[in-house]
Amino acid sequence: MIKIAPSILAADPLNLERDVRKMADAGADWLHVDVMDAHFVPNLAFSPAVVRRLRQATSLPLDVHLMMDRPERYLDVFLDAGADLVTIHAEIAGDLTAMLDKIRRRGARAGLALKPGTGLSAAAPFLSHTDMVLTMTVEPGFGGQKLNAEVPDKIAELRKRGYTGEIEADGGIKEQNLPMLLEKGLSVAVMGTALFREQDPTEMIRRLHEMG
Ligand code: DX5
Ligand code: ZN
Numbered sequence: 698m699i700k701i702a703p704s705i706l707a708a709d710p711l712n713l714e715r716d717v718r719k720m721a722d723a724g725a726d727w728l729h730v731d732v733m734d735a736h737f738v739p740n741l742a743f744s745p746a747v748v749r750r751l752r753q754a755t756s757l758p759l760d761v762h763l764m765m766d767r768p769e770r771y772l773d774v775f776l777d778a779g780a781d782l783v784t785i786h787a788e789i790a791g792d793l794t795a796m797l798d799k800i801r802r803r804g805a806r807a808g809l810a811l812k813p814g815t816g817l818s819a820a821a822p823f824l825s826h827t828d829m830v831l832t833m834t835v836e837p838g839f840g841g842q843k844l845n846a847e848v849p850d851k852i853a854e855l856r857k858r859g860y861t862g863e864i865e866a867d868g869g870i871k872e873q874n875l876p877m878l879l880e881k882g883l884s885v886a887v888m889g890t891a892l893f894r895e896q897d898p899t900e901m902i903r904r905l906h907e908m909g
Contacts, residue, residue, distance in 0.1 A: 698906050699875070700726035700885040702760050703898075704867070705751075706742055707840045707889030713747070714754050716893065721755050723898035724906070727782075728757040729867070729887045732775070734765035737786065738838035745774045752779030760784070760885075762810065762867065764837045769796050776803045784808030784831050784865075787819040797826040808865070812837060813845040817854055828862050829885070830855060834878075835868025840889040844869030849881045856882035872905065879909045 703725050708716035717728060728751065733742040742764075751759055758781040763771070768785045769792075775783055783800045785793065787809050800807040806828035809820055813833055820830055832851050835842040845868075852864050866878055867887035875886055886905070895901045 699879060699883065699909055700863075701892075701902050701905050702727035702729040702865070702885055702887045703892045704729040704731060704840060704887050704889035706731045707893040709893075713751075717751065717755050717757075720892065720898060721757050724902040725757060725892075725898075727760040727885065728755060729760045729762060729889075730780075732761060732763050732765060732771075733838065737766045737789065738764045740838045745771070745778045748775055748778035748780060758782065760808075760865075760887075762808075762831065762887075764810075765789075767791065769799075772796060772799055773803075776800065776805055780805055782806040782808055782829060784810050784829065786810045786812070786837075787823070788812060788815055793823050794826050797823060801826070801828070806863075808863075810837075810867075811851070813848050817851060817858070820855075824860060824862075829865055830860065830862060831865045831867055833868055834866045834870060837868075840868075842869050844871075844874055849878055852878065852881040852883055872901065875905060876908055 703720040733740045735741045760782045761780040797807040808829035810831035834844045834848045865885035871891035
């Protein structure tokens, strides 16, 4: 069954605990936490202190998406804070294998993210060091963007090449375009705007889970 991961970038920052509890009660599977450094992406979002408090506030797996350069300096900080999955971007400099192995060595699951314009060749050398590939369906940095229609075929291609780990998509996902992503082999859908705007997220998540 598809896993639904609300992205708290779309939550009300002044009522984060309320919104997180609402999504957990609504049947969300993971909680997607965007971390942005205003360098790798032109935006700033969520700190390790927030992840620490989220860990105390919910038992949902914390899916931490590091949209940052030099994440190796912060892996221990986010892992200590309670991250269950830590995803780094394939476009950054540094020893990706060492970073992915470290995340796993510390008992969390390791993810590798690809921007829409980054081909699978950038991920190929690292796939055996990952538990998840995050195929960004928007340019990272902001919620509320339109899904990039070129990306779903990347998901299908990854499955065709035999990747059996989680494949997560992130950005512009809504009830109307999720079936197409499922057909391509998606296993985790990050949803920010579409979910947080919804009057009845419980009903919506039930419909999304029924899709497959
Ligand atoms: C964008 C973030 C996404 C975003 C999802 O850089 O990684 O997680 O918050 O946003 P929506 O679902 O609102 O497009
Ligand atoms: Zn994200």
